[in-house]
Amino acid sequence: MDGSYPFLKDAKMGYREGEGLGKFGQGRKEIVEASMQRGRRGLGLKIKGFDGDLDVDWHEESEPSAYEQVEWFPECSLEIPPVAELRQWMVIDQRKMEIENETNFCDQELLSNVLKCKSVFDELEGEEMRRARTRSNPYETIRGVFFLNRAAMKMANMDHVFDSMFTNPRDSSGKPLVRDKDTELLYFADVCAGPGGFSEYVLWRKRWHAKGFGMTLKGPNDFKMEDFFAASSELFEPYYGEGGVDGDGDITRPENISEFRRFVLENTDWKGVHFLMADGGFSVEGQENLQEILSKQLLLCQILVGLSVTRTGGHFVCKTFDLFTPFSVGLIYLLYMCFERVSLFKPVTSRPANSERYVVCRGLRSGTEPVRDHLFTVNLKLNLLRNSEQDVSCVVPLDTIKSDTAFYKHMQLSNESHATAQVKALAKIHAFIRNPWLIPDKARIAPSPTDAKSKFYELIQGSDMETFSYKATLLSPENIEKISHVLDYRCMVAGGQQTFLLGMGKCQIYLWDGVIPMRWKKLESFKTELPRDTLLLVEIIQELKGEGKAQRRISSVHILDALILNGTDIREQHFNQRIQMAEKFVKAVSKRSRSDMNPIRVKEVYRLEEMERIFVRLEMKITKGSSGMPRLSYTGRDDRHFLPTGLHIIKTVNDPWTMCCSRNSKRKYFHNTQSKESTYELPPDSITPFHVCYFERLFWAWEDGVRVHDSQTRHNAEKLSKEDVLNFIQVHYQP
Incomplete structure (x- = not known):
C-alpha cells in the first residue's frame, strides 16, 4: 500500500498536490530523474551536443579489416616546371x-558534418574521450605491444599493407633498392x-642492417632512445640541424633543414636515404577544426626535408590531417609530380575518429630540385609572415589543380570517403580484432640485466670454450711452408693485443683476452656504444694523428673478425663475408656527429699475394714518447697511423680445399686435394667458419x-724479414 500510494504518507508531512515540499510550498514539483552523471562532471552538468543523439547511422559500417585496399592517385605525366615558374605559383x-567554406575538394554537407561531429566530441573530458576512443577503434587495445608507443604499430601496419615498401624498398621494376644486402645498409630518416x-x-x-638519422624538436617530445626496448638505438643517430647534437631540431628553421x-x-x-x-x-x-591550418607549415617542412634527403x-x-584547403592540396599535388606513385592512406591502427591520414609516396623521380627550391622559398616567406595579417594561401594555383582532372577527382573522392568514414567513426563502437602484421604477441619489457660472462655463454650457445683460448702460431722460417697455398690467406696489420669484445647495449662494453679462467673487464675510459648481443674479435689501438707536438692520440677499436652482430650469429659465414658484414655494422653504429666518441673501425684486409701494398704504407715517424727517435708507423685509409706490431695471417679456405689460379683462363678456382675435384663456384664446405680461422691463424x-x-x-738472419716473406710468396704464387 505504501508503494502504491506514496502521497498518503507524504500528506502527513505537509504535502499538497501541485505544490513543492516546504513550509511555504517552495521546492521542486517535478519527479527527480535518474542520474545521468558521467565521469567526474559536476552533478547536473550537461555537455552541449550530448543531450541528443548524433544523426548518424554507423551500424551499416563494416568492421575495419587488416586486409586494406591501397588507392593510388593516377600517375602524373606532367613535367616539373622550372623553379622560376614554380615561384609564381x-x-x-x-x-x-576558418575552414567551414573550404568546399573546393569536399562536399559542403560532408564538411559540415565532420566539423559538427568533431565539435561535439571536443566537449568530452579526457577519461570519457579515452573510453570512447577505445570503443570506436578495434585496434586501440593493441597499443604499442612491445614498442615504446602506438606509432610503431602504425608503421608496422603501413609496411605490411604496402608490401614491405619501407623495410624492403624496391624500385618501380621490383628490384631492391638495397642491391647488396651483405655490404649495403638500408638508410632511413625519421x-x-x-x-x-x-x-x-x-x-x-x-x-643492424639499417642506419637511421633523426631530427625532431628538442624538449619533452625528443627521441627517447633509452626506451628502445625492441631494437638497438645505437643504430640511430639524432641530429638536430644547425648545432648538430646541440641544435634545437625545429624543422621550420631553414638553417636546420639545410644542415640536416x-x-x-x-x-x-x-646519395640520400632509401626512405624518410x-x-x-x-x-x-x-581548435581541432583548425588543425589543418595550424599545422600547414609543419606539413610543408616535412615534405621539404623528404625531397631534400x-x-x-x-x-x-608523412602524416597529414584534413586536406580541404588549396594550400594543403597543393602540397599533395607537388608530391604527385615528384614521385612515381602517391596514395592517401588511413591505416586501421590510426584512430578512426581523427583526421589523421598518411601520404605515402613511392619512387622519387629525378629532377625534383625545382620543387625543393620552391618549397624552401615558401618556408622562408611563412617565417617572415608568421606574426602578420598575411599568409601564403597557395603553393599551386587552384586552377592548375582543377585543370588536372584525374588528380582533382581522385583528391575529392579521397576526401569525401575519408570524411564519411570519420563521421561514422565518431558514433560507433566495434570489437577488437587480431593483429596481422607479424608482430609477436608479447609484452613490452625492459631488457633484463645480466653479467658479461652469462651473456657470453648465452650468445655462443654451448660452443667449445677451447676455441676461444687458442693462441696464434708464430710465423717463422721453420713453418713458413704453411702459407704455400698463397691464395688461401688474407692478412691484416696488427697494432695491439687481440681481445674479445662483448657489447651489451649502449656503453656496456666488456673485454676478455681469451685466457682461461674467463675474466671480463669493463671497457673503461672509452666512450663508444654498441648494440646488445654483439661479440667481436678486436684490437684496442692507440691511433695517432699528425706529428710532433701537434700530434693527437686517440684510443680506437679495430675489428679483426665478427662473431655475433646485434644477435645475428655470423660465425659460419665466409671470412670475407664476415668482414663485409662488420663494415656494414660499423657504418650503422658510427655516429659522425659525436666527435667525443672513440671510433670503431674494421681492419683493412689484404690478400697475401698483395702483401707488398702493406709495406708501401709503412714509414718512420716521430711520435710522442719516442724521445725524438722515429718509429715504424702504418698509415690506414683514414689517414690515421699507429705503431704496427706484426701481421695477422688468416686462412680462409677450409681443408681439403685450396684455391688455385688457372694458367689458361687466368681465373681463380677451388681444388679439392683429396677428391681432385675442381670448380669455379665456391664449395660450401670450403668456407672456413670463425673457429677454424681462429685456430689456424698465424702471426x-x-x-x-x-x-x-x-x-x-x-x-x-734467424727471423723472417720482408724480403724473405715476399720472395716466398713470389715463388708460390705465379698466376
Whole structure:
C-alpha cells in the first residue's frame, strides 16, 4: 500500500498536490530523474551536443579489416616546371582562420558534418574521450605491444599493407633498392617523430642492417632512445640541424633543414636515404577544426626535408590531417609530380575518429630540385609572415589543380570517403580484432640485466670454450711452408693485443683476452656504444694523428673478425663475408656527429699475394714518447697511423680445399686435394667458419731484428724479414 500510494504518507508531512515540499510550498514539483552523471562532471552538468543523439547511422559500417585496399592517385605525366615558374605559383593573401567554406575538394554537407561531429566530441573530458576512443577503434587495445608507443604499430601496419615498401624498398621494376644486402645498409630518416616509434619498428625489423638519422624538436617530445626496448638505438643517430647534437631540431628553421640535409647526404655517400618517415603533430586542443591550418607549415617542412634527403627512387611517408584547403592540396599535388606513385592512406591502427591520414609516396623521380627550391622559398616567406595579417594561401594555383582532372577527382573522392568514414567513426563502437602484421604477441619489457660472462655463454650457445683460448702460431722460417697455398690467406696489420669484445647495449662494453679462467673487464675510459648481443674479435689501438707536438692520440677499436652482430650469429659465414658484414655494422653504429666518441673501425684486409701494398704504407715517424727517435708507423685509409706490431695471417679456405689460379683462363678456382675435384663456384664446405680461422691463424711478429722497412738496419738472419716473406710468396704464387 505504501508503494502504491506514496502521497498518503507524504500528506502527513505537509504535502499538497501541485505544490513543492516546504513550509511555504517552495521546492521542486517535478519527479527527480535518474542520474545521468558521467565521469567526474559536476552533478547536473550537461555537455552541449550530448543531450541528443548524433544523426548518424554507423551500424551499416563494416568492421575495419587488416586486409586494406591501397588507392593510388593516377600517375602524373606532367613535367616539373622550372623553379622560376614554380615561384609564381605562390599566392599571398589575408590570413584565414576558418575552414567551414573550404568546399573546393569536399562536399559542403560532408564538411559540415565532420566539423559538427568533431565539435561535439571536443566537449568530452579526457577519461570519457579515452573510453570512447577505445570503443570506436578495434585496434586501440593493441597499443604499442612491445614498442615504446602506438606509432610503431602504425608503421608496422603501413609496411605490411604496402608490401614491405619501407623495410624492403624496391624500385618501380621490383628490384631492391638495397642491391647488396651483405655490404649495403638500408638508410632511413625519421623527422618530427619523437619519441621514435617509427624508427624502433624499422630497427626491430632490420636490426643492424639499417642506419637511421633523426631530427625532431628538442624538449619533452625528443627521441627517447633509452626506451628502445625492441631494437638497438645505437643504430640511430639524432641530429638536430644547425648545432648538430646541440641544435634545437625545429624543422621550420631553414638553417636546420639545410644542415640536416648536408649531414645525411655526407653520411650516405651523397646519395640520400632509401626512405624518410615524418609523423609531425602538436596539440591543437580546443581548435581541432583548425588543425589543418595550424599545422600547414609543419606539413610543408616535412615534405621539404623528404625531397631534400631522399635518394632518387626512394620513398616517403608523412602524416597529414584534413586536406580541404588549396594550400594543403597543393602540397599533395607537388608530391604527385615528384614521385612515381602517391596514395592517401588511413591505416586501421590510426584512430578512426581523427583526421589523421598518411601520404605515402613511392619512387622519387629525378629532377625534383625545382620543387625543393620552391618549397624552401615558401618556408622562408611563412617565417617572415608568421606574426602578420598575411599568409601564403597557395603553393599551386587552384586552377592548375582543377585543370588536372584525374588528380582533382581522385583528391575529392579521397576526401569525401575519408570524411564519411570519420563521421561514422565518431558514433560507433566495434570489437577488437587480431593483429596481422607479424608482430609477436608479447609484452613490452625492459631488457633484463645480466653479467658479461652469462651473456657470453648465452650468445655462443654451448660452443667449445677451447676455441676461444687458442693462441696464434708464430710465423717463422721453420713453418713458413704453411702459407704455400698463397691464395688461401688474407692478412691484416696488427697494432695491439687481440681481445674479445662483448657489447651489451649502449656503453656496456666488456673485454676478455681469451685466457682461461674467463675474466671480463669493463671497457673503461672509452666512450663508444654498441648494440646488445654483439661479440667481436678486436684490437684496442692507440691511433695517432699528425706529428710532433701537434700530434693527437686517440684510443680506437679495430675489428679483426665478427662473431655475433646485434644477435645475428655470423660465425659460419665466409671470412670475407664476415668482414663485409662488420663494415656494414660499423657504418650503422658510427655516429659522425659525436666527435667525443672513440671510433670503431674494421681492419683493412689484404690478400697475401698483395702483401707488398702493406709495406708501401709503412714509414718512420716521430711520435710522442719516442724521445725524438722515429718509429715504424702504418698509415690506414683514414689517414690515421699507429705503431704496427706484426701481421695477422688468416686462412680462409677450409681443408681439403685450396684455391688455385688457372694458367689458361687466368681465373681463380677451388681444388679439392683429396677428391681432385675442381670448380669455379665456391664449395660450401670450403668456407672456413670463425673457429677454424681462429685456430689456424698465424702471426708474423715484427719484433726486434725483423726488418720490414728499408731504414731499419738491424736484421736477425734467424727471423723472417720482408724480403724473405715476399720472395716466398713470389715463388708460390705465379698466376
